[in-house]
Amino acid sequence: MTAAGAAVGAAAQLLTPSAALAQTVGKSRLQVIKERGRLIVGTGSTNPPWHFEDANGKLQGMDIDMARLLAKNLFDDPEKVEFVLQGSDARIPSLITDKVDIVVQWMTVTAGRAQQVEFTVPYYREGVSLMLLARGGKFKNFDELKAAGAGVTVGGMQNVFLEEWVRKALPQAKVDAFESPDAVLQALNARRIDAYMSDQSAMRWLMQQAPGRFVDAGYGWMPNSYASAVKPGDPIWLNWVNTVYREAMMGVDFDSFAASYKKWFGIEVATPKVGFPNEFA
Incomplete structure (x- = not known):
């Protein structure tokens, strides 16, 4: 081969895609799920x-509602979802090993986890709060608790961070640790403690179960975001899930989303304003 011929050949090789680049791009999980006919979701049950x-052994809760909303938008049938029950420590491994399509399991968004999974838009902002007795307690709200200084006793679940968390809000308060949520609740009902510190969602749930007995002190702190997670590298699937979640919070599925917030947290979500999309204001 002449030098000119070799040069032409080399140029042709540069212009021809390599075998790897020419390979057909794999299917998105969205397409795989549609062909399978059901969504597989990793979640918990306790x-x-x-x-x-519930009493009949059927899964329920906010995470379950979000999963069923995805199935409804995939198949026009909220029941076309298979739940894989798992502990919190299995959430990331189940995604990476393709055991589930998505994790919908009160998963806190962190920068560390975002190196291993891709998070959807958040659908809840968690935090810790204080629950008081609505009647018969010494204090009516957070301002009264703070003004009382060392005269306040706060109870919570036994945890190495319990005192640190309480004192972020009430620096002088006494702190009592208990082995279970039931034990903390019993202490509050017996007035052995003045306030029960817990995750805001759990507190709101307790208030839903006993209307008029408990009240939110009116202050929350230590915020963290709950979102779903998917396996990295599939922007089509992630974008589709985000579309469903955004339109649940602001668009066509808002009524369903708002009903879930009311049922599980007792929160009345304001109807999004019609006109210019408020989230871009």
Whole structure:
């Protein structure tokens, strides 16, 4: 081969896509799920109001509602979803090993986790709050608790961070640790403690179960965002899930989303304003 011929050949090779680049791009999980005919969701079963079983053993809760909303938008049938029950430590492994299509399991968004999974838009802002007795307690709201200084006793679940968390809001308060949520609740009802510190969602759930007995002190802190998670590298699937979630919070599925917030948290979500999309204001 002449030098000119070799140069032409080399140029042709540069212009021809390599075998790897020419390979057909794999299917998005969205297409795989549609062909399978059901959505597979990783979640839990023991944490109301997020995911727990009713008296008949059927899963319910906010996470379950979000999963069924995805199935409804995929198949026009909210029942076309298979739940894989797992502990919190299995959430990321189940995604990476393709055991599930998505994790909908009160998952806190962190920068560390975002190196292993891709998060959807958040659908809840969690935090810790204080619950008081609505009648017969010494204090009526957070301002009264703070003004009382060392005269306040706050109870919570036994945790190495319990005192640190309480004192972020009430620096002088006494702190009592208990082995279970039931034990903390009993202490509050017996007035052995003045306030019960818990996740805001759990507190709202307890208030839903006993209307008029408990009240939110009116202050929340230590915010963290709950979102669903998918396996990295599939922007089509992630974008589709985000579309469903955004339109549940602001668009066509708002009524369903608002009903879930009311049922599980007792929160009345304001109807999005019609006109210019407020989220871009």
